[in-house]
Amino acid sequence: MTNTSKYWQIGKISFLNKLAYISDTISSAGFLILILFIFSQLWEAVYSNMNLTNVAGFTKNQMIWYLMLTEVLLLSFPRIENQINEDIKSGSVAYILNKPYNYIWYQFSIYLGDLISRLLINFSIGIVTVFFFTKSIEINFVYLPLILLTFFLSFTLNFFITMSIALSAFIIEDTIPFFWIYQKILFTIGGLMVPISIFPEFLRKIAENLPFNYILYGPARLALHFDWFYLSTLLSNQLLWICITGVISYFIYRFGVKQLDVNGG
């Protein structure tokens, strides 16, 4: 089997596996509807109470669509960190290491397969829900292929950041608390709930110089306010941070495997 086809098969199994056990995805889609409802009420109160038509370049409907896009991206990220953390802590990673595949690409195939099935469901439900709340369509579907490309790079960047943290389990054992913080960083300076253009000046500058805004804020902003200049900025920054985090995760993995000490049993 060629390199590409074995990873393709791993991804396909992960995709079908997720579809077979769909209840978790449905549950997260339920949460998506809930949070969109709460925020549609919140933004309705803000815009109507203060007679606003536009906040930092976003109309009320765009604000709700923005949240739908960022939530869909976030809820579609598979939680591979739990499994990796467990594999390393329990030592069962040793049984994976001698298999004829690269561990990082193996995890990436599983991640993508799982993610695509979640994305299909979350995106479909998200679009229907947000259309029901706003009675408008705020995405220009002509640019959809380019928007999807930035989504794909967002997933890849999230994967390498996740791997860098998860593989640290070789050194610090339990990495789960770090994921709570990473998730909250995405919630805040990643721009999950509000676009970072709303932030106070100093904070916006900090957020713009970190990779997290290219995971949620960037793709969602592009989908709502497409422009070619921002597309090129976003793509180049996503690629740059993928390279940096990819190299970091590779070196942590190499270091961890050398340090690995498994007691047989």
Place this chain on the structure above:
Amino acid sequence: MSTVVKYLKFTWRYFKFNIQTAMEYRASFISQIVFMILNDVFLLFFWWIFFSKFNQIKGWELNHIFLIYAVAAGGFGFATVLFGNCMRLGELIAGGQLDFYLALPKNPLWHILVSKTSISGLGDLFFGIGVYFFSKDPNIFGFLILLVMIMCSGIILASFSVIAFSSAFFFGHSESFGRLYTNALVSFSLYPSSIFKGFVKLLIFTVIPAGFIAYLPTNIILNFDMAGFLSVVGFSLFSAILASWVFNIGLKRYESGNLIIVRM
């Protein structure tokens, strides 16, 4: 010794035992608490950005949000620390893992709930208590009321989780429903009530009682009134009785998994 005292002692012993067990891994114990506090601080970040842009929304300011978080996070912490299995009940029922509790003389529901302590829940509890001192006018009386409201809020949250997860008695694996319901309960509790209108407002004081978990307690801490105070305390007792009733009806349909497990 009265039954209440016996049960309080029983609960305290479980709590002490669970904490001692968790403290065997001291670094993990501390990191779970510290990181949960940080986690909650990050949640407030959204509101800080929000109110730095809009000042107030229908009369609610950042100060009120601090109080909402004090009660809701504190209540969630109280529920998961003292009744740690309330969020795992569906899994235990569907997996046929209640046999151990049914064979012992204590009330099964109470025994199941108190036999687990969430360590990260301690972080929520500390955060809830701590954030009160960042609100507008912290004082001793308000703080004492806060402690009572945290307990009531925790009891309501745990009770409605029990009701939601008891659906596993009737429908088998229903963890997704239970999780969605408890998510809804917590999510509605963390936003100002003034943004909801009409039917939704009715929902949050009945089927999804977020109103009793956060909004009413927040108002009582701000402007104490006896009627409101008694209604929250009364609702928490009512929800505990309701949870016990639903659980006992479901228990009659329970099927053992004949699972052999070692409890160490």
